[in-house]
Amino acid sequence: MPFDEADFAMQPLSRVKPDALVNWGDSTTMAQRPQLAAKICHCITQWSEIEIFLGAFLGVLLHTNHQAAVAMYSGVESRAAQLRLITSAAKASVPPEHFDVFSVFLSAVVRPLMKERDKLAHWSWGYSPDLPDSLLLSDPSHTLENFMLALRTQPGVENAAVPTNFDRVFVVGDSFLDGISKRAATTKTHLRVAMASVWDHNSPKEHAEYLLRLSNVPQVREGLDRLAQGRQKTQEAPPQAPR
DSSP, X not given: OOOOGXXXXXXXXXXXXXXXXXXXXXXXXXXXXXHHHHHHHHHHHHHHHHHHHHHHHHHHHHTOOHHXXXXXXXXXXXXXHHHHHHHHHHHHHSOHHHHHHHHHHIIIIIHHHHHHHHHHHHSEEEEOTTOTTOEEEEOHHHHHHHHHHHHHHSSOGGXXXXXXXXXXXXXXXXXXXXXXXXXXXXXXXXXXXXXXXTOTTSOHHHHHHHHHHHHTSHHHHHHHHHHHHHHHHHHHSOOOOOO
């Protein structure tokens, strides 16, 4: 299912409201926008469900007992490392053309969703009274940098006006969060298809049908086409002379 890229592109505050008043570090930020807060929570919860599917995918790839798969997957703390573990398992378990589909799926579909989730969970939240239907989101390193600058230039922490580069502050509204939620739900479906393409209880014909279905996901198809083009260029390139 194709997605409108605009649904996932956070707009910088400098484009939306360059003269906005902003509030950061307010413990009531989420309470200011309860409907958006509920959607943020839902998006984070959806990723937790996807992590369970990814762990199950690892177990199916390794054709191993459940306890071993759980121990391996749970023993890796970072999400990026978990994806690398699954990629390595796929490379060792399936034919090259099958692996290409899995690799592109993980990099083009799962990883971008993971990064969006991480922003929702770990970045700094604020709000503006000028944008009653939105919240503001910023990399915590940017927020900290601005706060430290305020402390250096102004006496009294309680009176420090934190300067903000609005190019690095992003506006989060319903369409952005709805887009993430929609993509998360579809990603779960794609993961079921990926698992079905290697599940022991399916026939080789069924494996091939599920693999074709996964390869025709728009983001996966685009990635596979780029991969094929890159390999073709490499094959057409003349060999380099020895030095």
